[in-house]
Amino acid sequence: xxxxxxxxxxxxxxxxxxxxxxxxxxxxxxxxxxxxxxxxxxxxxxxxxxxxxxxxxxxxxxxxxxxxxxxxxxxxxxxxxxxxxxxxxxxxxxxxxxxxxxxxxxxxxxxxxxxxxxxxxxxxxxxxxxxxxxxxxxxxxxxxxxxxxxxxxxxxxxxxxxxxxxxxxxxxxxxxxxxxxxxxxxxxxxxxxxxxxxxxxxxxxxxxxxxxxxxxxxxxxxxxxxxxxxxxxxxxxxxxxxxxxxxxxxxxxxxxxxxxxxxxxxxxxxxxxxxxxxxxxxxxxxxxxxxxxxxxxxxxxxxxxxxxxxxxxxxxxxxxxxxxxxxxxxxxxxxxxxxxxxxxxxxxxxxxxxxxxxxxxxxxxxxxxxxxxxxxxxxxxxxxxxxxxxxxxxxxxxxxxxxxxxxxxxxxxxxxxxxxxxxxxxxxxxxxxxxxxxxxxxxxxxxxxxxxxxxxxxxxxxxxxxxxxxxxxxxxxxxxxxxxxxxxxxxxxxxxx
Numbered sequence: 001x002x003x004x005x006x007x008x009x010x011x012x013x014x015x016x017x018x019x020x021x022x023x024x025x026x027x028x029x030x031x032x033x034x035x036x037x038x039x040x041x042x043x044x045x046x047x048x049x050x051x052x053x054x055x056x057x058x059x060x061x062x063x064x065x066x067x068x069x070x071x072x073x074x075x076x077x078x079x080x081x082x083x084x085x086x087x088x089x090x091x092x093x094x095x096x097x098x099x100x101x102x103x104x105x106x107x108x109x110x111x112x113x114x115x116x117x118x119x120x121x122x123x124x125x126x127x128x129x130x131x132x133x134x135x136x137x138x139x140x141x142x143x144x145x146x147x148x149x150x151x152x153x154x155x156x157x158x159x160x161x162x163x164x165x166x167x168x169x170x171x172x173x174x175x176x177x178x179x180x181x182x183x184x185x186x187x188x189x190x191x192x193x194x195x196x197x198x199x200x201x202x203x204x205x206x207x208x209x210x211x212x213x214x215x216x217x218x219x220x221x222x223x224x225x226x227x228x229x230x231x232x233x234x235x236x237x238x239x240x241x242x243x244x245x246x247x248x249x250x251x252x253x254x255x256x257x258x259x260x261x262x263x264x265x266x267x268x269x270x271x272x273x274x275x276x277x278x279x280x281x282x283x284x285x286x287x288x289x290x291x292x293x294x295x296x297x298x299x300x301x302x303x304x305x306x307x308x309x310x311x312x313x314x315x316x317x318x319x320x321x322x323x324x325x326x327x328x329x330x331x332x333x334x335x336x337x338x339x340x341x342x343x344x345x346x347x348x349x350x351x352x353x354x355x356x357x358x359x360x361x362x363x364x365x366x367x368x369x370x371x372x373x374x375x376x377x378x379x380x381x382x383x384x385x386x387x388x389x390x391x392x393x394x395x396x397x398x399x400x401x402x403x404x405x406x407x408x409x410x411x412x413x414x415x416x417x418x419x420x421x422x423x424x425x426x427x428x429x430x431x432x433x434x435x436x437x438x439x440x441x442x443x444x445x446x447x448x449x450x451x452x453x454x455x456x457x458x459x460x461x462x463x464x465x466x467x468x469x470x471x472x473x474x475x476x477x478x479x480x481x482x483x484x485x486x487x488x489x490x491x492x493x494x495x496x497x
Contacts, residue, residue: 026125026127028066028068030088031068031124032088034092035231036092038227039228039231040096042221043099044097044114045097045113046094046097048094048139049138050139050140052197058153058198068131082199095138098212099113099114100212101283105317110218112283113141114141116151117137118134120133131203131205134202134204137182137197152196152197155295156176157452158445159200161465162294164465165273165440168468168471169478170273173291177202178200179201181197181198184197195453205286210282210285211281212228212287216228233258235288240257241253242353245257246346250341252341253342260354261357266327267323267358268324269361270323271362272362273299274303275300277294277323278308278318279293279310280327299441300439301442305320306319306320308320335347335350362384364479366383367423369402370407372424372425386416409429427476
């Protein structure tokens with residue numbers, strides 16, 4: 001888990017900001033707020049959802065439906081809104097396919113945009129945070145690029161599994177809100193075909209991407225970019241930059257600092273989860289700092305920095321161990337897209353904070369997953385290094401390793417066990433998780449899908465999701481980024497900087 005090279009990490013005073021969705025949502029009344037409408041004329045295109053031959057409800061996330069006031073919908077109402085896309089009351093009048101560009105495997109592509117999805121609705125939760133409902137597999141748009149605009153049912157099932165386990169492991173992630181099977185037969189080169197089809201709805205903080213700003217830079221639309229900066233600062237409020245940051249009062253500089261903080265924490269969360277996203281293009285990076293849009297993801301079968309998730313990632317650009325550098329590179333592209341709105345020195349200063357923020361987040365999250373109290377940057381870094389060496393030597397899956405040592409449990413005499421004995425546990429070890437991994441290795445994913453594909457048996461999926469949610473309750477609330485700790489008045493020592 002080597003960090004990109006950067007500069008210092010600075011203390012910042014308390015400040016209000018948005019919090020990512022926690023693992024146990026709070027019920028809230030329905031509070032529609034289509035805040036994106038003033039930007040809609042140049043940020044997206046009005047589209048119509050595909051008309052599907054069938055609508056079979058396969059997944060409704062009632063936990064998160066309650067958090068946005070939609071938990072009381074009947075199944076028929078659910079299908080009307082999330083299968084036929086009848087607009088929600090007082091919300092967006094119709095779907096909006098967002099426009100953006102992006103670097104795909106570091107090659108710039110100006111022909112992107114929502115090609116099989118759209119923004120469907122926006123609402124506030126119990127904490128007043130703005131949340132989006134977006135789709136995947138909802139039909140063709142002006143940005144489909146000869147694609148059919150559809151999603152396979154297998155892809156939807158995989159996204160359910162990915163988001164549920166990431167949420168349990170404390171990773172900031174979108175939530176799979178709904179999956180409806182649509183009765184079409186699809187042909188795909190990477191699946192046995194014909195295969196079943198579905199439309200998916202995800203819940204997330206926002207669908208504004210790094211590529212949204214890249215598009216406005218290339219098209220030379222600085223006024224629209226300024227409006228989008230203001231929208232993001234309002235939708236995802238965050239702390240001010242460090243007191244010595246140049247240009248700290250400029251909106252673009254404030255936004256970049258906030259994004260760098262969020263993305264450094266997200267990269268650390270992936271690494272501690274042993275998760276490989278697979279496609280870290282700039283159009284898959286959200287300004288909100290959430291992980292989303294899951295395609296060829298994998299969990300590590302063993303500790304291997306070179307492990308890749310995408311069969312088409314021939315160079316290993318987005319391999320497990322290269323994810324922090326990939327995320328930092330993407331932050332640099334966002335900084336480039338903001339150059340018309342801030343001085344270079346101010347943007348470079350923000351980017352230079354990524355490394356220390358990443359390392360602080362890595363230490364914090366690593367100790368959380370082990371269930372021990374951090375001791376400080378030096379000892380915690382040594383513990384992480386020893387853990388990596390122990391996993392490499394044993395070939396043990398990271399999930400098993402973490403749970404076997406949860407609560408400071410030691411089982412041997414190697415360097416890692418010796419160091420771990422010096423840490424104070426923050427939780428009791430639970431034998432239910434000490435002998436078996438909760439992770440979703442590819443063999444289990446395929447087995448769960450086979451039960452659905454061959455026998456239409458969904459019991460295994462639902463059983464596994466309940467086990468994952470129970471794991472999330474066992475692990476508890478994940479650690480918050482450094483500036484969140486300061487909001488509650490923590491000292492610098494408490495944050496492990």
